[in-house]
Amino acid sequence: MQHVDVLIIGAGLAGCSAGESLLNHNISTQIVEKSSSLGGRLANKRFGGACFDSGAQFFTARDDQFKNFINDCINEGTVEEWYSNFPGSKDRYPRYRGIPLMNTLAKKLSKNLEIKLEKTVIRLTEKQGFWFTDLSDNTQIKSKALILTAPAPQTLDLIQKSNIQIDSSISNILASISYESCFAIMAILKDPSILPPPGAVSFNGQLINWISDNQQKGISKIPSVTIHANLDLDEKINFEDKTLEKSILNEAEKHTGAKIIKYQSHFWRYSKPKTTYKQRCLVGNQKTSLPPLFIAGDAMGGPRVEGAFLSGRSAAELVIKYFN
Numbered sequence: 001m002q003h004v005d006v007l008i009i010g011a012g013l014a015g016c017s018a019g020e021s022l023l024n025h026n027i028s029t030q031i032v033e034k035s036s037s038l039g040g041r042l043a044n045k046r047f048g049g050a051c052f053d054s055g056a057q058f059f060t061a062r063d064d065q066f067k068n069f070i071n072d073c074i075n076e077g078t079v080e081e082w083y084s085n086f087p088g089s090k091d092r093y094p095r096y097r098g099i100p101l102m103n104t105l106a107k108k109l110s111k112n113l114e115i116k117l118e119k120t121v122i123r124l125t126e127k128q129g130f131w132f133t134d135l136s137d138n139t140q141i142k143s144k145a146l147i148l149t150a151p152a153p154q155t156l157d158l159i160q161k162s163n164i165q166i167d168s169s170i171s172n173i174l175a176s177i178s179y180e181s182c183f184a185i186m187a188i189l190k191d192p193s194i195l196p197p198p199g200a201v202s203f204n205g206q207l208i209n210w211i212s213d214n215q216q217k218g219i220s221k222i223p224s225v226t227i228h229a230n231l232d233l234d235e236k237i238n239f240e241d242k243t244l245e246k247s248i249l250n251e252a253e254k255h256t257g258a259k260i261i262k263y264q265s266h267f268w269r270y271s272k273p274k275t276t277y278k279q280r281c282l283v284g285n286q287k288t289s290l291p292p293l294f295i296a297g298d299a300m301g302g303p304r305v306e307g308a309f310l311s312g313r314s315a316a317e318l319v320i321k322y323f324n
């Protein structure tokens, strides 16, 4: 059985940010990620010669800690400003993008981290002051502390399925956090789109809320767009029935001005948090005798890419305090 000081669940930005902060502190760390690549919702897709950012499209930087990290990325060429003036937008924060793709941020942070990919955490057990974490490949990792970074409903589900007795105030916080869902369609166009610079349009209160042109963005060699549609999950959605997909594609073609010739879709059950907890990290074992359990991610302290980064940093600070 592998023994580490800290096990981090999730190699999204929060998990990678926490892991990187723990480097050089003499604290052994392992990250476990269920998917085959790192970055979580900083996701991308490639097919038919096109390349797409399929999850987060851009990010802003408001906090000095994140700004410093982004400035380092800009200096080394892994981040650039995509645009600063968005038609119709009042805020003037520059919109940044990763180079070549959004997951570059996670890749940069994870350079020296131990990450196991394609391993799902299925159960957490507490025994004699340690955490024992069961993975989908029937292996187990023993750790002194845990950082959980999955979207809050998935974290709560894992805790409940594991029968871990956390304080009801903590489960109530986790249960109160809800997310928007997003149906993403990545489409290859016959001709370049007619989307005006910077190659992105957002729409309020309509089925499609975002279209961006990956060719104008500089990601894709051939004309291609990412289309995001907000879904109301109170309505029963039958993904087998292609009516929804067809209406999104028809609507999108009005804006791209070019025919969609191939596409793939992805449903994001948890895209952006609608509600967040006020602190950047939630101490999950408070008021219990459980070993250290820190809950991080974009639902803590502030939503979106920047919030995930800062939440990971904050979880790492608490871990460092614990081990010192």
Ligand SMILES: Cc1cc2nc3c(=O)[nH]c(=O)nc-3n(C[C@H](O)[C@H](O)[C@H](O)COP(=O)(O)OP(=O)(O)OC[C@H]3O[C@@H](n4cnc5c(N)ncnc54)[C@H](O)[C@@H]3O)c2cc1C
Pocket: 009, 010, 011, 012, 013, 014, 015, 032, 033, 034, 035, 039, 040, 041, 042, 054, 055, 056, 057, 058, 059, 060, 119, 120, 121, 122, 149, 150, 151, 154, 158, 182, 184, 228, 268, 270, 271, 272, 296, 297, 298, 299, 303, 304, 305, 306, 308
């Ligand atoms: C469609 C879409 C559009 C978005 N647009 C923007 C945008 O334009 N700007 C912006 O700032 N933000 C945007 N966001 C939000 C942004 O992507 C997230 O806030 C941020 O990436 C969250 O990072 P995270 O590390 O908290 O979570 P995640 O990226 O979700 O990372 C959690 C990781 O945990 C893994 N995991 C979960 N359960 C387990 C388990 N049991 N075992 C092992 N691993 C597990 C997951 O696979 C995942 O990799 C968007 C998100 C989506 C989906």
